[in-house]
Amino acid sequence: MQDGGLPHMGCNKNCCNSARANGIELFPASLGIHDTKTDKLMLVDATPAIAKQVSLLHALSNVPEANTLFDSLLLTHAHMGHYAGLIQLGKESCNSNAIPTFTSERMSDFIVNNNPWSQLQKDNNIAIQTFNGAQKNETFAPLDGLQVKAIAVPHREDFSDTFAFKISGADKTILYVPDIDHLNDATLLGNLFDGVDIAYIDGAFYDENELPNRDITKIPHPFIVRSVEILQPYADSNPGMIRFIHLNHSNPALTDKRLQVELHQKGFGIALQGEQVAL
Ligand SMILES: [Zn+2]
Ligand SMILES: [Zn+2]
Ligand SMILES: [Zn+2]
Numbered sequence: 001m002q003d004g005g006l007p008h009m010g011c012n013k014n015c016c017n018s019a020r021a022n023g024i025e026l027f028p029a030s031l032g033i034h035d036t037k038t039d040k041l042m043l044v045d046a047t048p049a050i051a052k053q054v055s056l057l058h059a060l061s062n063v064p065e066a067n068t069l070f071d072s073l074l075l076t077h078a079h080m081g082h083y084a085g086l087i088q089l090g091k092e093s094c095n096s097n098a099i100p101t102f103t104s105e106r107m108s109d110f111i112v113n114n115n116p117w118s119q120l121q122k123d124n125n126i127a128i129q130t131f132n133g134a135q136k137n138e139t140f141a142p143l144d145g146l147q148v149k150a151i152a153v154p155h156r157e158d159f160s161d162t163f164a165f166k167i168s169g170a171d172k173t174i175l176y177v178p179d180i181d182h183l184n185d186a187t188l189l190g191n192l193f194d195g196v197d198i199a200y201i202d203g204a205f206y207d208e209n210e211l212p213n214r215d216i217t218k219i220p221h222p223f224i225v226r227s228v229e230i231l232q233p234y235a236d237s238n239p240g241m242i243r244f245i246h247l248n249h250s251n252p253a254l255t256d257k258r259l260q261v262e263l264h265q266k267g268f269g270i271a272l273q274g275e276q277v278a279l
Pocket of ligand 3: 155
């Protein structure tokens with residue numbers, strides 16, 4: 001889901017009322033990585049639902065939560081759905097121990113210079129490492145044997161810049177782009193998709209009719225209908241590689257079976273909470 005998750009606070013429509021009635025909870029977008037050789041774990045983005053997501057990661061990887069929280073953390077940007085879960089690492093909560101936390105330099109400046117986030121660095125709950133090589137296309141290894149490339153993407157810059165991550169294991173590469181304003185830059189698309197096996201792409205809104213009460217141009221995201229047109233060549237060459245994430249609670253593709261079948265026939269899919277890919 002998009003930053004607010006589902007059910008979305010303040011939404012009194014069927015999308016969220018039915019989720020409340022049926023006890024359905026879908027978390028903001030995040031990835032968990034499990035190294036099956038060492039049982040080390042990595043989290044990509046720290047969402048407001050981090051406690052439940054870390055439990056899900058432990059359950060799916062069969063690594064006891066008591067042994068280790070997680071061993072590494074990547075952050076895409078400073079919007080609440082992507083970093084506000086850091087608050088759970090502090091001494092009022094689990095008081096984590098120097099978790100290597102990989103961010104851009106601007107994201108690092110934001111954390112270190114603003115309360116309450118600065119306290120996490122001061123108290124050594126997190127140990128920030130910036131990916132300085134991002135502009136030079138260098139990779140870094142947040143876990144042994146895992147290669148990550150951070151790629152800057154256009155997105156509303158409130159407190160930090162925004163990055164997408166290409167994460168490569170021994171066999172496969174996944175792309176994680178939870179927030180991007182548009183997909184109209186062919187060079188950027190080439191960089192993002194080159195060598196990728198599975199791409200998790202911002203699918204916040206289905207089309208321009210989705211939010212009748214808000215000016216949708218003020219919250220730019222690529223509409224799924226438009227992304228399908230732009231990304232069709234990738235889906236044609238590798239059907240199923242593109243999985244939409246970061247859906248707004250209002251997005252009809254979450255529940256509309258007809259839209260889901262249509263997307264599937266074109267080679268696209270909506271990512272499922274807890275789905276797994278072998279890297
Ligand atoms: Zn977001
Ligand atoms: Zn809703
Ligand atoms: Zn954002």
